[in-house]
Amino acid sequence: xxxxxxxxxxxxxxxxxxxxxxxxxxxxxxxxxxxxxxxxxxxxxxxxxxxxxxxxxxxxxxxxxxxxxxxxxxxxxxxxxxxxxxxxxxxxxxxxxxxxxxxxxxxxxxxxxxxxxxxxxxxxxxxxxxxxxxxxxxxxxxxxxxxxxxxxxxxxxxxxxxxxxxxxxxxxxxxxxxxxxxxxxxxxxxxxxxxxxxxxxxxxxxxxxxxxxxxxxxxxxxxxxxxxxxxxxxxxxxxxxxxxxxxxxxxxxxxxxxxxxxxxxxxxxxxxxxxxxxxxxxxxxxxxxxxxxxxxxxxxxxxxxxxxxxxxxxxxxxxxxxxxxxxxxxxxxxxxxxxxxxxxxxxxxxxxxxxxxxxxxxxxxxxxxxxxxxxxxxxxxxxxxxxxxxxxxxxxxxxxxxxxxxxxxxxxxxxxxxx
Numbered sequence: 154x155x156x157x158x159x160x161x162x163x164x165x166x167x168x169x170x171x172x173x174x175x176x177x178x179x180x181x182x183x184x185x186x187x188x189x190x191x192x193x194x195x196x197x198x199x200x201x202x203x204x205x206x207x208x209x210x211x212x213x214x215x216x217x218x219x220x221x222x223x224x225x226x227x228x229x230x231x232x233x234x235x236x237x238x239x240x241x242x243x244x245x246x247x248x249x250x251x252x253x254x255x256x257x258x259x260x261x262x263x264x265x266x267x268x269x270x271x272x273x274x275x276x277x278x279x280x281x282x283x284x285x286x287x288x289x290x291x292x293x294x295x296x297x298x299x300x301x302x303x304x305x306x307x308x309x310x311x312x313x314x315x316x317x318x319x320x321x322x323x324x325x326x327x328x329x330x331x332x333x334x335x336x337x338x339x340x341x342x343x344x345x346x347x348x349x350x351x352x353x354x355x356x357x358x359x360x361x362x363x364x365x366x367x368x369x370x371x372x373x374x375x376x377x378x379x380x381x382x383x384x385x386x387x388x389x390x391x392x393x394x395x396x397x398x399x400x401x402x403x404x405x406x407x408x409x410x411x412x413x414x415x416x417x418x419x420x421x422x423x424x425x426x427x428x429x430x431x432x433x434x435x436x437x438x439x440x441x442x443x444x445x446x447x448x449x450x451x452x453x454x455x456x457x458x459x460x461x462x463x464x465x466x467x468x469x470x471x472x473x474x475x476x477x478x479x480x481x482x483x484x485x486x487x488x489x490x491x492x493x494x495x496x497x498x499x500x501x502x503x504x505x506x507x508x509x510x511x512x513x514x515x516x517x518x519x520x521x522x523x524x525x526x527x528x529x530x531x532x533x534x535x536x537x538x539x540x541x542x543x544x545x546x547x548x549x550x551x552x553x554x555x556x557x558x559x560x561x562x563x564x565x566x567x568x569x570x571x572x
Contacts, residue, residue, distance in 0.1 A: 160416070161335045162570065164409040165244025165397035166509045167236035167346075171207035171390055171496045175239055179506075180513045182495075183521045184543045188374040189496045190388050195352040203366035205373035206352050207390025207497030217307070225290050226303060227268030232393035232502075233300035233348035234307055237262075240344065241308065244397040245409055250309040257403075259312030259340040260301045261331045262395070263323030263347040265501030265557070266356070267297035273353050300348050312340040318501075321461070322420075323347050324394065325504030325555030325563030329418035331398050332565075341403040346395035346505035357389050363428070367464065377498075378525035379462035379491035380469050380538050387463040390497030394505030396512075413512045414568045417448025423560030429467050434475030436562045437461075441479050441552060444564040452479050455487055456548035457514055459507045461556045462491035462523070463498050470532045472554065477536075485535040488546055490514070494524035504555030508565060511551040515569040520546045 168175065171189025172182040182189070189207050198204040214223060214231040217238050223231070237260075241248065250258055271294040278286050293299055298316035305314050313334050317326035324347025331345035351357075360366050367376040367386040377388045404411060421443070423436035430437065445452055460472055477484045492510050493499075499506055514520055526540035553565040 159336050159338070160401040160414065161332050161398050162401050162404055162411045163396050163413045163415055163512055164399045164404050164411055165240040165246065166412065166512060167239030167243065167395045168393065168506060168509050169209055169212065169232045169236050170392040170506055171209055174209065174212055174235065176509055183492070183510065184519060186522050186524060186542060187495065188524060190373045190376055192373055193352065196354045201354060201358045201361045202368050203357060203361050204370040205376050205388060206357070207388055207499065208352055209391055225294065227271040227294040228350040229264055229268055229348045230300045230303050232350060233262050233304055233395065236346060236393040236395040237304050237344050240395040240397050246397065248308070255309045256311045257340055258310040258342040258344065259331065259334055260304045260310050260314045260344045261317060261327040262300040262304060263317035263327035263501050264297045264300060264349055265318065265320045265323050266349060266351055268295035268299065269351050269353055269356055271295050273355055304344060308344070310344060319561045320557030320559055321498065321500050321503050322555045322557030322561040322563045323501035325553070325565060326420060328396060328505060328508055328565060329420060329563055332415050332418050335398060335400050341400045343398040344395055345398055346393065347502040348393035349500040349502040350391045351389055351500055352391050360389055365465065375525050377464045377494050379460070379464045379494050379523055380530050380533050381526050382528040382530050384464045384466065386465060387493065388497030390499045392496065392499040392502045392506055394502055394509045396505065396508055411570045413515050413570050415565060416568050417444040417450065417566030419443035419447060419564055421562045423562065425560050428558050430471035430556065431560065434471035436560060437472055437475040437554060437556060438478050440562040440564040441475065444566045448566040450550060450566060453483055454550050455480060455552055456546065457488045457490065457511065457520055457551040459511045459551060459553045460489050460491050461554040462493055464493060469530065473532050473536065485537060488520040488537055488539055488544065488548065490520050490539045491523040492521065504553065504563060507553045507555065511553050511567050515548055515551055515567060518545055518547055520544050
C-alpha cells in the first residue's frame with residue numbers, strides 16, 4: 154500500500170517589522186510604497202559611519218508577557234513571542250495548546266545573532282562592575298534557541314523545538330526545516346520563523362567595518378536600494394516573522410482557513426567565501442532548482458520571486474544571474490520584488506518576513522514595489538524588478554530566497570491556495 158504524501162499549508166502569519174507590529178499594517182504600508190528606514194534612535198550613531206536603521210517603532214510585548222517576564226526576555230525573544238501570538242490567532246489556534254495538539258506542535262525560530270541587546274548590556278556590566286554583578290538570566294536571555302524555547306513555554310507546544318542559526322538564511326532554514334518536520338511525520342503543526350534585534354552600536358560598527366552598510370545618511374529612506382546603480386550597502390534592521398505550518402489533513406479536520414501551500418524547500422552551500430556569493434549565484438541556483446524539483450513544479454510556472462536583495466553590488470548581481478539561469482527566456486516575464494528596500498535587512502528574520510510578504514502577494518494578487526530603483530544596474534536589463542510602485546499580478550507560484558554569510562542558501566516554494 155502506497156503511503157500518502159503529506160502536504161503542508163500555511164494557516165496563520167504574524168510579523169513585527171519597521172513598518173508595523175502586525176501583518177496587516179506591514180503589508181498595507183509596504184504596498185503603499187512607504188519606508189520603515191529612519192535615523193537611528195536606539196543609540197547615538199555619530200561614532201559609526203551609517204546613521205540609519207530599520208527600527209520597530211512603538212513595540213510593546215505587554216499583552217504577551219507580564220512585567221517580570223519582560224525583564225527576563227531579550228527583545229529578540231519578545232519579538233518572536235508577539236509575532237507567534239499573532240500567527241496563532243490568525244490560524245484560529247488557542248493561545249495555550251493542550252493534549253494531542255500540544256504534543257504534535259513544534260517550534261523552530263531562527264536567529265543569526267540571538268540576544269544582542271542583553272549580551273552587550275551584560276558585557277558592559279562585567280567589564281565595569283565585575284562578574285559577580287552579572288544577571289542570572291544573562292545566558293538564558295542571550296542564547297539563540299531561547300526564542301524557540303520561550304514560544305514553546307508560552308504556547309505549550311511539545312513537538313520538535315530548536316533554533317536555526319545561519320546568519321541571514323536563518324529563518325529560511327527555520328521554515329524549511331519545519332516543513333520537513335511535518336513531511337516526515339514528526340509534527341502536524343509547526344510554528345516557524347525568525348527574529349532579530351541587532352540595532353546596537355557594536356553590531357552596526359562591525360558591519361560598518363566590513364564596509365557592508367549604506368552611508369547615505371542624508372537620505373535614510375533612500376538608503377536601501379536593491380538593484381540600483383546608487384546602492385552602497387545594506388541598512389541594518391530589526392524584526393520578526395512567524396508562520397503556522399500545518400499538515401493539510403490536520404488543517405481541514407479543524408476547519409482552518411488555508412492561506413497558501415508551502416510545497417518546496419532546499420538548502421545549499423556555496424563553499425566559496427565567507428561573505429561574497431559564489432560566482433554567478435551558483436549556490437542560489439542549485440537551491441532554487443532543487444526546491445522546485447522537490448515541489449514538482451517546473452521553473453516555467455514561477456510567477457514571482459521575493460529576492461534576498463540586500464542592496465550590495467555583489468549579492469544583488471549574483472542573485473539576478475541565478476534567477477536568469479533558473480528561468481531562462483521566461484525571466485523577463487517574472488515579477489521580482491525586494492522587501493528590504495522598504496524595511497532594510499533584518500538579518501536572521503529576513504526569510505520569514507519575506508515569506509509573509511510572498512503569501513500576501515499570492516492572496517492579494519499584488520506584487521509590492523522595490524523602492525528606490527530609479528537607476529537600474531545593467532544586470533537588471535530586461536528584468537521586471539517592480540520599481541517604485543506595487544503592481545497587480547495573478548500569481549500562483551512564488552519563490553522566497555534567503556542567503557547568509559558563510560555561503561548558506563535557502564529557497565522556499567509557495568503556491569496560491571484556490572481550494
